[in-house]
Amino acid sequence: VVLDDEVWSVGDTPAKAEVLQLAEWIAGMGDEVYQSDALAAHFAPAAAYVAKAAGVMAISISQVHRHLILWFRPEIVQTVTWAGEPRKAATPSADGRIHPRLSFESWVEHIRGRSQPWSEAEQGVAAELRQALIGIVLRRAEEMAAVATELGRVNKELEAFSYTVSHDLRAPMRHISGYVDLVVGQEGEKLSERSLRYLTHVREASAFAGQLVDALLDFSRMGRASLKRRNVDTHMMVSDLIKELSRAERGRRIEWSVDPELPALYADALLLQVAVRNLLSNALKYARSRETTRIAVRGVRLPDGDGLEVEDNGVGFQMKYADKLFGVFQRLHAAEEFEGTGIGLANVKRIVERHGGSVWARSEVEAGATFGFVLPRADAPATATDVDSGEEDDA
Numbered sequence: 001v002v003l004d005d006e007v008w009s010v011g012d013t014p015a016k017a018e019v020l021q022l023a024e025w026i027a028g029m030g031d032e033v034y035q036s037d038a039l040a041a042h043f044a045p046a047a048a049y050v051a052k053a054a055g056v057m058a059i060s061i062s063q064v065h066r067h068l069i070l071w072f073r074p075e076i077v078q079t080v081t082w083a084g085e086p087r088k089a090a091t092p093s094a095d096g097r098i099h100p101r102l103s104f105e106s107w108v109e110h111i112r113g114r115s116q117p118w119s120e121a122e123q124g125v126a127a128e129l130r131q132a133l134i135g136i137v138l139r140r141a142e143e144m145a146a147v148a149t150e151l152g153r154v155n156k157e158l159e160a161f162s163y164t165v166s167h168d169l170r171a172p173m174r175h176i177s178g179y180v181d182l183v184v185g186q187e188g189e190k191l192s193e194r195s196l197r198y199l200t201h202v203r204e205a206s207a208f209a210g211q212l213v214d215a216l217l218d219f220s221r222m223g224r225a226s227l228k229r230r231n232v233d234t235h236m237m238v239s240d241l242i243k244e245l246s247r248a249e250r251g252r253r254i255e256w257s258v259d260p261e262l263p264a265l266y267a268d269a270l271l272l273q274v275a276v277r278n279l280l281s282n283a284l285k286y287a288r289s290r291e292t293t294r295i296a297v298r299g300v301r302l303p304d305g306d307g308l309e310v311e312d313n314g315v316g317f318q319m320k321y322a323d324k325l326f327g328v329f330q331r332l333h334a335a336e337e338f339e340g341t342g343i344g345l346a347n348v349k350r351i352v353e354r355h356g357g358s359v360w361a362r363s364e365v366e367a368g369a370t371f372g373f374v375l376p377r378a379d380a381p382a383t384a385t386d387v388d389s390g391e392e393d394d395a
Contacts, residue, residue: 001068001069001070002019002023002066002067002069002070003065003066004065004067005020005066012072012074013052013053014049014053015049018045018048018049019070020066021045022043022045022046022053023058023066023068023070024066026058026060027060027068030060032059032130033057033123033126033127033130034056034059034060035055035057035058035118035123035126036055036057037054037073037114037115037116037117037118038054038055038113038114039054039055039115040054040113047113050112050113051074052072052074053072053073053115054073054074054075054076054115055072055115055116055117055118056070056071056072056073057070057071057118057122057123057126058071059126059129059130059133060130061130061133062137069129069133073118075112075115076114076116077112169209169213170213170214173209174210176202177203177206177207180199180202180203180206181203183199184196184199227267227268227271227355228268228269228270229266229268229355229378230266230267230268230269231264231265231266231378232264232265232266232267232269234263234265234272234276235258235260235261235262237273237276238258238280238297238308239258241273241276241277241280242280245277245280252288253291253292253293254284254292254293254294254295255293255294255295256295256296256297257294257296258296258297259297259298259299261299262297262308263300263306263307264306265306265308266375266377266378267355267375271355274347274351275347275348275351275352275373276308276310278344278347278348279308279310279371280297280310281344282312282344283295283310283312283369283371284312285314286312286314286315286316286369287312287313287314288314289314289315290313293312293314294312294313295311295312295313296309296310296311296312297309297310297311298311300374302374304374304376305357305374305375305377306374306375307357307372307373307374307375308372308373309371310370310371310372311369311370312368312369313367314369315365315366316363316364316365316368316369317363317369318363318365319363322362322363325345325361326346326348326349345371352373352375355375355376356375357374357375357376358374359371359372359373360373
């Protein structure tokens with residue numbers, strides 16, 4: 001059984017690489033059922049394993065992927081006995097006339113490279129199995145499509161709920177903070193030290209709650225805004241972000257190392273800037289304890305697209321928690337050590353996945369961390385997330 005690059009086999013079969021090569025050749029012919037009892041005569045590489053697979057019958061389950069089931073039959077050496085050697089030339093006699101062969105000694109020929117033929121009944125059963133499997137696949141695809149439709153509806157409802165709640169909570173948070181400032185400003189001299197301390201805690205808590213609300217609102221917008229893709233000069237974008245972030249970190253020793261040939265990325269420029277800013281600011285934050293902060297920005301070029309990597313020399317994290325980093329409100333370090341809402345990397349992942357890309361993270365504790373992403377190139381097929389989702393204006 002071949003599923004793309006995976007092979008499951010039972011019995012005496014060719015090696016995995018040989019099966020994959022044969023499956024690629026059979027799939028390329030486009031036959032629903034392929035059979036041969038002399039495979040090496042049609043597919044030359046099969047001569048290397050004729051003892052195991054002189055004959056093959058295969059059914060293809062997909063016209064898009066390499067999904068096949070193959071049955072092999074070993075070589076059967078056939079012995080044919082002739083009345084005389086059939087290739088022996090007839091020789092003329094002395095008078096120039098051609099006479100029948102004088103020697104009728106039997107001649108034995110061994111025919112190799114063939115298996116037992118596949119009967120019409122066996123081919124018919126294989127075709128029926130193929131139809132049954134395709135029926136199962138189609139039914140499963142319909143079930144998955146229904147689940148995906150339902151998930152899409154639920155996600156839209158959750159996004160709308162998140163947007164509404166985040167939007168409506170902003171005003172109360174600001175009122176709390178504003179009234180605390182008024183009380184402290186007008187009645188501060190009359191309040192005890194303990195009361196002032198309590199009010200300070202209220203102000204700090206309301207300010208943090210306001211940051212969370214704003215972050216949730218931004219996270220909700222990431223899934224609602226339509227993508228406006230174009231080729232983005234990432235080198236210029238990274239340079240501008242480094243200047244912006246460096247101005248806010250005056251007094252720190254920061255060494256920036258930027259690949260001079262960063263790839264241009266096909267993306268929504270605004271959303272891409274948000275993602276890269278998050279990665280750079282995270283690198284600065286978690287390397288704050290170092291005497292000299294070192295941050296490197298490199299280009300990534302893979303078969304499925306291009307992207308960026310940001311590496312720092314900060315505190316790092318344990319790799320067993322890597323999958324949690326890109327979740328909402330997931331933090332691996334105490335808030336007292338490193339400020340933040342826990343939504344930054346979730347925004348990065350959402351932006352990248354909306355573009356059809358992928359994110360990753362590598363690290364060792366106290367040895368820095370590397371975060372990267374890759375996006376499809378301009379010639380890649382458009383994804384469903386390119387459809388305008390109709391972002392609501394923030395009143």
